[in-house]
Amino acid sequence: KAGVTQTPRYLIKTRGQQVTLSCSPISGHRSVSWYQQTPGQGLQFLFEYFSETQRNKGNFPGRFSGRQFSNSRSEMNVSTLELGDSALYLCASSWGTGGRETQYFGPGTRLLVL
């Protein structure tokens, strides 16, 4: 089975721009979670989508948003980019939701904001 894939792998943007990242889960998985990883804050939970509905959200500003499509693929969007948004963005998929399902992570998208 193919693993979680994320595109693009690397991205450079400038302040004020917006960016969309994509995540394709493992086949059959219906839940996708997004995380931000920075050297200062570590791995932080952004949000989780299950069956096209946002189930949980972390403590991030409204500039961070996401969605999930009927095929379980997910996108996250960051508007009005700030320098502090430079990070590794990871997505993880699981079969179900509710904290009892093993999450499998993708390789991440490294975003650099200049």
Added chain:
Amino acid sequence: DAKTTQPPSMDCAEGRAANLPCNHSTISGNEYVYWYRQIHSQGPQYIIHGLKNNETNEMASLIITEDRKSSTLILPHATLRDTAVYYCIVMGDKVIFGPGTSLSVIP
């Protein structure tokens, strides 16, 4: 959502067992303990998980205390490729990663 506490770093000699401790004193009765590891800027890799019983798979063993307030991940024969940051997580509705333990396997 329960939080975890891990030592920031540990060393282990190659070929020896690596024992990584984790405290999760606020864990709820239906929350699972998960272990992941991350090798330099790659996505975290699932290792093992458990609820109350000890678990073993091809990668590691997980020992959970009877009161479930702490656990230990055991890598039975550490190799240089096991050098990574190891995260102990209590899986609730929101997944909270701590800073993890940076394990260095020394030749």
